[in-house]
Structures are given as C-alpha cells and as structure tokens.
Amino acid sequence: MSPKNRASWLPAPKSATNVVESAPYTSPTTNELVIKTKAIALNPADVVIQQLGVLIQHYPAILGCDVAGEVVEVDPSLADRYELGNRVIGTASCLDTRDGKYCYAGFQEYVVLKAPQIAKIPVDVSYQDAVVLPLGILASASSLFAVGTLALSIPDAAKPPHGGGGLGKTVVVWGASSSVGSCGVQLAAQAGYEVIGVASGKNHQMVKSLGAAACFDQNDPSIVDSMLSYLQGKQVEGAFCSIASDSALDTLSEILDRSEGRKLVASVIPGAETKGSKGVTIVTNLKLDVHDTQYMEPVWKWLNQAMVEKKVKYAPPPEVVGNGLEAVQEGVDLLAKGVSAKKLVVLV
C-alpha cells in the first residue's frame, strides 16, 4: 500500500497562505526515486510564485525547490546507485508535473526526484545543512557551464581541484553571499577559475571561505575603480550576476567593458538579456533545459564526490525556521522580508 502523503498546498494564484492537506503519493519512473522529506529549503521563487501568481497554470498547486530526505522507493533504472534508506538531497520543481500531479514539488512529505540532480548526504552531514545546496547548484551550474551562458570548464570529479585560480582565468560573481552566488563561487573556484566576489563587507569572510580570491562591497562607491585596478592584467572570462539588480548589471557592464577579456554576463533573472550596455552581452539560464545531462551529469557527479571528500561547503548556512509542513508559510513570509547569507529551512 502506498504511503499517505501530505503537502503544503497553494489553493489559488496569489493566495496569501498555504494549506496543509493530503496529496497523492506518486511512484518513481525511469531515472527517478522517491524520498520521505526531512528538510525543505525556501527560495525566492517560492515567494515570487505565491505573491505574483506567475509560472503556475493549475491550482491548487504545490511549490518548493529544495529537499533533503530518506529514499523510500527507487525505480529499477537507479537500483545500481541508490537503495532504500539512503539520505539524499535533490532539486524539486513545481514547474515539472506528471499527469497533472505536482509529484516533483518540494513542499510535501514524499517527493519524486530525478537523476542526475540527486546527491547522497555523507553520514556526518545533517539534512538541514545539506538541503541548502540543490537549487543553488542547479542555477549556478547552468549559468556558469551551459552552452549559451558562460560555458566555463566544469570541475572534474576525477581530478584534484585546481584551486587558487589554476586555469589563469578570472570570473566575477556578483551576489556572492546569496544562495545561488555561494554555489557559483564554489563551482567556479573548484573548476580552477580565480573568483572575485561581490557581497556586503560583513559577508566577505564567508565568501572567501568558499574559494573567492578577493571580495568587493556592492555598497562601496568606488567599487568600479577598485575592481578595475584589481583586474588589471587578468584574463576575465566574464561575470555571473546571481541577484536581481539592474544597477549590478550596469556596474558589471562598465567593469567588463573596461577590463581585458570576455564582455559577457550570465544572469538568473528573466528579462536581463535586454539590459546589457557598453558592448556587454547579458545572457540568462532561463531557456535552458534543466535536465540537459551534458553539464548537469558531470556537475552532480562532482557534487556527490565533493560532498564525500568535504570539498564543498553547505553555504549559505541554514537557519531553521520551524518544524512540519505547517511552518512552510511562515518561512516563505520570512524570506519575503529578505535574508543575508543564510538559507531558511523547515524540518519535516
């Protein structure tokens, strides 16, 4: 008999509150497994979809992008890699449905996850720490590595990390203390790029601990001159802007225009493509197939190994805002007020 599932449902577009009620349990198909959810991380997408009523066509709906949990059912196609009881993280999605069911969405007790976007959690790592990573990895990997975005080299799980800018090329990550930016800093640094982060001064130490060689403050009025002076003589491979800010795009355009190297910014924000200036092109990851195995497969292979070898940090750190699906709405409301270098998490 299938387990009884429950979800935090969004009843209608722009509903102010989620409602916890029963939901269908869905078994996995090819390349899928099901987890019993233990931790959920909250994301700006959860806020935006709920407040603006965008992206989702069918209500009631289940949102949620980041989950960690225990494997309870595995499709035979994944039986050589996963077994019941494995502790894993994975990217959830409310944009992907099967037969009209939100079986891949994160705000529920049983979630279907798709390979390759699944990673095993080492025994000494908690669900609440591990759950900060999945969507940050997905969004930053697609922005850094996919053809059509920055198309940088992917960290190679089989080789020791270059570290310390071994490729002799530099990448700027603006929004480096955000969830997406933190993952971007780690991925680019471990691929061998020298990473220059931009974040508030109070978060520079954290950003450097993720692998950034230097950090600049977005609130510093002389940031353009300071960065240009630092970048002098360096081969800049472009920039990753992981936050929604037109002024950040303008400033990055000015910096790339006046430095050596590629005049290319990858953004995660819809419509950013139209905001390039001074000969700088802005691309986004939004039209990419998130299941494109060409870059996702090696990135998640790297992540699995990096977690085992403790080469990845669970950043930004989690802040647990409550227990149970009933706490999801409170967490979404808190996130709507804004966070700095932290990921809000609900334990289930």
Ligand SMILES: NC(=O)c1ccc[n+]([C@@H]2O[C@H](COP(=O)([O-])OP(=O)(O)OC[C@H]3O[C@@H](n4cnc5c(N)ncnc54)[C@H](OP(=O)(O)O)[C@@H]3O)[C@@H](O)[C@H]2O)c1
């Ligand atoms: N397209 C996609 O695939 C995709 C996927 C996930 C998220 N997103 C979008 O990506 C954005 C970031 O998401 P997230 O979860 O990473 O956000 P988040 O962690 O909630 O963002 C908070 C962080 O943003 C930083 N920040 C805010 N304004 C900044 C500025 N002007 N300059 C530099 N840093 C700034 C803050 O840094 P300080 O406190 O250090 O100032 C803070 O740490 C959101 O707009 C989200 O909707 C897109």
